[in-house]
Every structure is written in C-alpha cells, then in structure tokens.
Amino acid sequence: MTGGSGGRPDRESDPYASTALPVPGPCASTQRALAECHRRAARGPLQPEVLCRHLNRALAECVVIACCPDETEAVRTLCGSAGTALKRTQCQRARIDLSLCLEAHQDP
Numbered sequence: 518m519t520g521g522s523g524g525r526p527d528r529e530s531d532p533y534a535s536t537a538l539p540v541p542g543p544c545a546s547t548q549r550a551l552a553e554c555h556r557r558a559a560r561g562p563l564q565p566e567v568l569c570r571h572l573n574r575a576l577a578e579c580v581v582i583a584c585c586p587d588e589t590e591a592v593r594t595l596c597g598s599a600g601t602a603l604k605r606t607q608c609q610r611a612r613i614d615l616s617l618c619l620e621a622h623q624d625p
Contacts, residue, residue: 544579551576585618 554569561568582589592615596608 542583544576544583547572547576547579581619584622585615588615588618591615
C-alpha cells in the first residue's frame with residue numbers, strides 16, 4: 518500500500534467499485550453518484566468516507582426505505598420525539614420490526 522499523497526493508501530483499485538451490487542429502482546442514481554464521488558475522491562486529498570458521506574447516507578436511507586417502507590415510516594413516526602412510556606415502547610418495537618425486516622432482506 519503505497520501512495521503519493523502523504524502516506525495515503527493507493528486507491529487506484531477502488532474496493533467499493535468491485536464489490537458494489539447494482540441497486541435497482543429509485544436508488545440507482547444515488548448509487549451512481551456515490552461511485553462517481555469515490556472516483557473523484559481517489560484523485561483528491563480527502564478520504565472518500567469524508568468527501569462522500571452525504572451520498573453514502575442518502576443511499577443507505579434510500580435502500581432502507583425501498584426495502585422496508587412501512588417499518589421505516591413507523592420508526593420515523595414513533596421515534597421522532599420524546600413521549601410517554603407507551604410511545605417509547607412503541608418506538609422500541611418499531612425499531613425491532615425494522616431490524617427484522619432488514620435482516621430478512623440480507624443475503625445468507
């Protein structure tokens with residue numbers, strides 16, 4: 518791992534490019550933007566994790582919403598603000614439901 522910019526690892530071969538699966542549907546354009554951001558970051562002084570974090574977060578949110586729209590909305594609704602003990606319990610249950618939904622979409 519050598520690099521010409523102050524000891525940074527050489528990022529000629531982008532690990533994200535070789536392992537990324539194409540994302541269909543409404544998230545595809547965000548994934549393309551993230552891949553392009555990583556390519557540009559390879560030529561600049563900032564790490565992709567810093568330069569592209571807004572797109573990384575946007576892609577993650579898009580995929581979660583696409584996979585589990587009802588569960589995502591429940592978390593957003595029930596966990597958006599402090600509330601009663603009942604609301605906190607409902608929020609916790611909504612988070613568990615979202616976790617289970619996402620787990621069901623993972624490859625074995």
